Amino acid sequence: MDYKELAxxxxxxxxxxxxxEKMYPERDLPEGAIxxxxxxxxxxxxxxxxxxxxxxxxMAATKTKGVFFLRIEDTDQKREIDGADxxxxxxxxxxxxxxxxxxxSSDEWKGNYGPYxxxxxxxxxxxYAKYMIEIGKAYPCFCTSEELEEMRVKQENAKIRPGYYGxxxxxxxxxxxxxxxxxxxxxxxxxxxxxxxxxxxKIEIHDGIRGKVIFPENDLxxxxxxxxxxxxxxxxxxxxxHLMRTTMVIRGDEWLASVPLHVQLxxxxxxxxxxxxxxxxxxxxxxxxxxxxxxxxxxxAAVSYYEEIGVPPEAVKEYLLNIANSSFENWRRQNKxxxxxxxxxxxxxxxVSGALFDLTKMLDDSKAIISRFSAEKVYNEGYKWAxxxxxxxxxxxxxxxxxxxxIGIERGKEKPxxxxxxxxxxxxxxxxxxxxxxxxDFDKINGEEAKKVISEYMKxxxxxxxxxxxxxxxxxxxxKCGYAREVKKYKANPEKWPGHVGDVSTVIRVAIxxxxxxxxxxxxxxxxxxxxxxxxxxxxxN
RNA sequence: GGCCCCUUGGUCAAGAGGCUAAGACGCAGCCCUCUCAAGGCUGAAUCAUGGGUUCGAUUCCCGUAGGGGUCACCA
Numbered sequence: 001m002d003y004k005e006l007a008x009x010x011x012x013x014x015x016x017x018x019x020x021e022k023m024y025p026e027r028d029l030p031e032g033a034i035x036x037x038x039x040x041x042x043x044x045x046x047x048x049x050x051x052x053x054x055x056x057x058x059m060a061a062t063k064t065k066g067v068f069f070l071r072i073e074d075t076d077q078k079r080e081i082d083g084a085d086x087x088x089x090x091x092x093x094x095x096x097x098x099x100x101x102x103x104x105s106s107d108e109w110k111g112n113y114g115p116y117x118x119x120x121x122x123x124x125x126x127x128y129a130k131y132m133i134e135i136g137k138a139y140p141c142f143c144t145s146e147e148l149e150e151m152r153v154k155q156e157n158a159k160i161r162p163g164y165y166g167x168x169x170x171x172x173x174x175x176x177x178x179x180x181x182x183x184x185x186x187x188x189x190x191x192x193x194x195x196x197x198x199x200x201x202k203i204e205i206h207d208g209i210r211g212k213v214i215f216p217e218n219d220l221x222x223x224x225x226x227x228x229x230x231x232x233x234x235x236x237x238x239x240x241x242h243l244m245r246t247t248m249v250i251r252g253d254e255w256l257a258s259v260p261l262h263v264q265l266x267x268x269x270x271x272x273x274x275x276x277x278x279x280x281x282x283x284x285x286x287x288x289x290x291x292x293x294x295x296x297x298x299x300x301a302a303v304s305y306y307e308e309i310g311v312p313p314e315a316v317k318e319y320l321l322n323i324a325n326s327s328f329e330n331w332r333r334q335n336k337x338x339x340x341x342x343x344x345x346x347x348x349x350x351x352v353s354g355a356l357f358d359l360t361k362m363l364d365d366s367k368a369i370i371s372r373f374s375a376e377k378v379y380n381e382g383y384k385w386a387x388x389x390x391x392x393x394x395x396x397x398x399x400x401x402x403x404x405x406x407i408g409i410e411r412g413k414e415k416p417x418x419x420x421x422x423x424x425x426x427x428x429x430x431x432x433x434x435x436x437x438x439x440x441d442f443d444k445i446n447g448e449e450a451k452k453v454i455s456e457y458m459k460x461x462x463x464x465x466x467x468x469x470x471x472x473x474x475x476x477x478x479x480k481c482g483y484a485r486e487v488k489k490y491k492a493n494p495e496k497w498p499g500h501v502g503d504v505s506t507v508i509r510v511a512i513x514x515x516x517x518x519x520x521x522x523x524x525x526x527x528x529x530x531x532x533x534x535x536x537x538x539x540x541x542n
Numbered sequence: 543g544g545c546c547c548c549u550u551g552g553u554c555a556a557g558a559g560g561c562u563a564a565g566a567c568g569c570a571g572c573c574c575u576c577u578c579a580a581g582g583c584u585g586a587a588u589c590a591u592g593g594g595u596u597c598g599a600u601u602c603c604c605g606u607a608g609g610g611g612u613c614a615c616c617a
Contacts, residue, residue, distance in 0.1 A: 041617050076616055145615070152614095161544065162613070190615055215546065226615040233617050257546060257612040280548085281610085290609060319554095322566080326555045329566055351555080353548045354610070361554070361567045371580080410579090419579040443577095474576070486575070505576040517578035 001176040007133040009180055010140060010191070014126040024113050024243045033066035036248040037241075038092075038099070041073045042084035046091040046303045047295055048357075049252065049282055052320050056279060057250045058097045059321075059345040066247070070102030071240060072117040075230045085117070091303050095313040113244040118236050125231040128239045128269070129191050129224060137268045138224060140179050140189040141171040161199070164192070165219045172221055191225035193235070193265065203260050208248065208277035209350045210256075218261040234261055242271040250347065253278040277347050280354040282323070293357055300359060310385045310423025315366035321345075322365070323355045336372065363421040371416040375408040378420070382407075385423035393427040396434045402527075406433045409523045417519055433527065436536060437514020444503045445483075453481050453507045455541045463530040467522050478504040512536050 038054040061068035072085050101111025109116045132138035155162045197217035205213045224235035256278045266273035281292045293301040306316050321328045386393035397403045410417040442450050460473040475485040478501040484490035490500035
């Protein structure tokens with residue numbers, strides 16, 4: 001019995017790897033092009049950290065005219081959640097982080113290196129597992145989970161490093177004949193990697209974000225094929241990223257400690273390892289303690305949260321990009337209308353320590369983005385959101401032509417209004433333009449005095465006035481009622497008048513909108529139209 | 543616990559052996575021919591800690607503390 005015979009016994013039908021090597025050739029890409037991927041497990045809702053990884057990967061690939069693909073890592077059937085894969089696909093679409101290749105539904109994909117879903121690649125893994133056995137780098141292990149547990153307890157009690165290695169790796173030293181015998185006898189087994197690493201030797205790793213990191217070599221004979229016949233993460237990573245010709249692996253830093261194993265796997269298999277980039281998680285301050293954003297505890301960890309409160313996907317991305325490369329926000333200020341893909345994203349500039357999530361800052365980004373949207377876009381996005389989350393807002397927006405005018409107030413100027421951070425702010429922002437206010441809290445000028453101001457104003461009001469004329473009339477009203485025409489003059493001699501033109505316009509503002517603070521009053525009156533203005537004002541004079 | 547990584551204002555952070563240690567969010571104040579939102583200006587606020595190396599360290603080295611990650615037939 002030799003390795004070849006053992007391999008044939010275990011995987012009699014597996015194709016030689018040359019078959020796949022030919023099927024998935026090296027990619028013909030320009031110099032320096034990065035081939036990278038987002039490779040989530042479909043185990044739950046899409047997480048903001050996942051979106052962050054996908055964004056960074058897409059940025060890196062796009063910048064170098066490379067390839068960004070989506071691979072679904074569903075080798076753990078126990079943890080798999082139905083529909084999670086399509087949720088991931090949909091989320092990426094929603095955020096316009098479109099993969100060049102990868103799954104486009106539960107069972108379809110685009111691209112020449114598929115399937116891009118691990119459960120569909122079982123034959124491929126078998127070929128490569130067989131290959132590993134043939135070259136003497138893998139072997140069957142017959143230990144039961146009870147035996148492994150027992151071993152772990154022993155190791156723990158003896159205070160030695162736990163794991164399947166060295167003298168603890170019992171099956172590693174079985175003769176090939178013994179292995180074959182057990183297999184023929186039907187003893188269940190898994191396939192393990194045969195590590196030649198030594199724990200007392202160091203390996204230097206060059207991470208694309210962290211720089212040089214030194215680890216002990218891996219000496220664990222880790223499982224590569226589980227008893228269900230599917231590969232473990234590590235082995236699937238080796239096979240897939242080799243065959244998909246990945247050049248850069250961008251993933252969460254929980255994988256950093258596995259890099260010695262991974263480069264060893266590539267080396268022993270005779271393949272070229274990718275460049276690794278481990279990104280730090282997004283954290284949250286929990287009572288003074290920093291911790292990873294958690295799907296269970298933190299609503300803001302789920303990407304769906306932003307859709308629910310109505311933060312545009314663009315804003316979420318911009319915020320994430322700020323965290324990734326802080327020079328982004330300066331760039332953005334200089335390049336307000338450019339696509340994010342024009343930004344010179346540097347994966348190496350990413351922070352090594354995890355950033356605390358800051359919703360306030362994201363909302364600030366969001367305000368800036370929404371302020372630059374056209375009225376049509378605000379209308380459309382707001383409407384889409386309202387249909388799902390706020391039926392009353394939807395009703396208002398159903399008066400489309402009028403709603404567009406309302407939304408257009410102070411929009412499209414050099415300094416557009418920045419007062420909407422999320423669609424859930426919209427209704428409160430515009431409601432008084434649709435419904436007459438019911439409560440009026442006049443400020444300085446109230447009661448009979450306010451009535452007088454209003455009736456004087458009604459005498460002069462002409463909807464055809466331009467803004468200057470309109471404001472001059474406001475000053476006339478102020479003067480007529482005994483207030484200062486100019487704020488400045490008033491401030492110079494506050495004892496001379498009971499108030500100024502600002503106080504007077506506040507009366508009109510409150511009478512019309514029920515609020516003391518609103519956008520430009522002139523524009524509001526224009527949009528409301530003469531009839532409505534007179535109607536609202538006359539309530540106070542009758 | 544072993545191994546690995548990290549530590550600049552409240553937050554995100556730039557930075558380099560010698561700088562008044564950028565910028566952004568937030569906060570405070572002022573300005574801006576009507577209020578807000580903006581915008582402009584100004585301000586308060588930072589190099590975890592103890593030792594070295596050095597003429598000089600926040601930057602380099604070592605230790606300490608704190609934080610994070612990892613040690614599965616999970617990814």
